[in-house]
Amino acid sequence: MEKWPIGVFASIDAGLGVHLPVAHELGVSTIQLHAPHRESRTPEHAERFLQLLKKYGIRLTAVFGGFDGESYADIPTVERTVGLVPRETRAERLQEMQQIADFARQLGCPVVALHLGFVPHDRNGQDYREVVEVTRDLCQYVKRHGQSLHLETGQETAQALVQFIDDVGVNNLFVNFDPANMILYGTGEPIAALKLLGSRVRSVHCKDGKWAKNPGNEWGQEVPLGQGDVNIETYLRTLYEIGFDGPLTIEREIPQERERQREEIAGAVQLLRRLKSEII
Numbered sequence: 688m689e690k691w692p693i694g695v696f697a698s699i700d701a702g703l704g705v706h707l708p709v710a711h712e713l714g715v716s717t718i719q720l721h722a723p724h725r726e727s728r729t730p731e732h733a734e735r736f737l738q739l740l741k742k743y744g745i746r747l748t749a750v751f752g753g754f755d756g757e758s759y760a761d762i763p764t765v766e767r768t769v770g771l772v773p774r775e776t777r778a779e780r781l782q783e784m785q786q787i788a789d790f791a792r793q794l795g796c797p798v799v800a801l802h803l804g805f806v807p808h809d810r811n812g813q814d815y816r817e818v819v820e821v822t823r824d825l826c827q828y829v830k831r832h833g834q835s836l837h838l839e840t841g842q843e844t845a846q847a848l849v850q851f852i853d854d855v856g857v858n859n860l861f862v863n864f865d866p867a868n869m870i871l872y873g874t875g876e877p878i879a880a881l882k883l884l885g886s887r888v889r890s891v892h893c894k895d896g897k898w899a900k901n902p903g904n905e906w907g908q909e910v911p912l913g914q915g916d917v918n919i920e921t922y923l924r925t926l927y928e929i930g931f932d933g934p935l936t937i938e939r940e941i942p943q944e945r946e947r948q949r950e951e952i953a954g955a956v957q958l959l960r961r962l963k964s965e966i967i
């Protein structure tokens with residue numbers, strides 16, 4: 688299989704990605720997909736989507752779960768609303784992630800992924816143990832489909848993420864590494880984090896960002912690939928060093944400006960093509 692095929696984050700009716708015809712126009716060969724709304728997760732929709740993928744010659748490499756009620760308005764709101772961490776919605780969201788994994792299986796996709804939320808810091812606390820347990824439950828569920836679960840980076844430092852994965856203790860839990868998120872959330876220098884996570888990184892986002900004045904308290908700023916503080920060339924060289932050979936999935940989260948999103952992703956495709964030809 689081609690090393691580092693270029694990809695883009697895509698959506699059907701939910702999420703911030705581009706639509707499939709746009710992915711096709713951008714000339715990418717892979718996508719990650721934001722899971723569609725519940726009513727669209729049917730075998731008929733899966734079949735139609737598979738036919739489109741086939742027509743465009745695009746391979747689906749991961750399905751990302753997301754939930755109603757999640758908000759990324761500011762960092763405290765993320766903590767309160769995102770992922771499987773908030774206790775009030777945990778059981779129903781676990782069930783929904785299982786349904787999303789079923790839908791991913793209908794699409795023949797071996798990876799499901801999500802923002803787990805802010806994992807509690809006290810490793811001996813009940814909250815932490817419960818989040819470990821729910822993650823283990825989900826991993827065991829998707830394993831029956833032969834799937835892996837990838838955790839999106841951002842809310843944790845790399846060290847905390849390694850510790851958490853070890854505490855869950857299953858063999859199908861890995862990392863979707865997003866270098867910009869480390870900056871946006873202020874959870875650590877992305878290149879050092881990538882080196883530390885190493886072989887646990889099984890999928891990646893190519894996204895760029897600038898540090899906030901007070902990292903961790905306020906958002907950094909997402910910017911077009913190559914214009915932020917990640918250093919995309921060093922990022923790719925480090926991916927090469929750690930032996931990552933999966934897709935380079937571009938993420939640019941400005942769906943309110945579809946034209947600009949498309950142009951900036953096109954720029955990112957060019958940048959990645961050039962760097963790829965220099966590195967591998």
Ligand code: MG
Pocket residue numbers: 839865868892894938
């Ligand atoms: Mg991301």
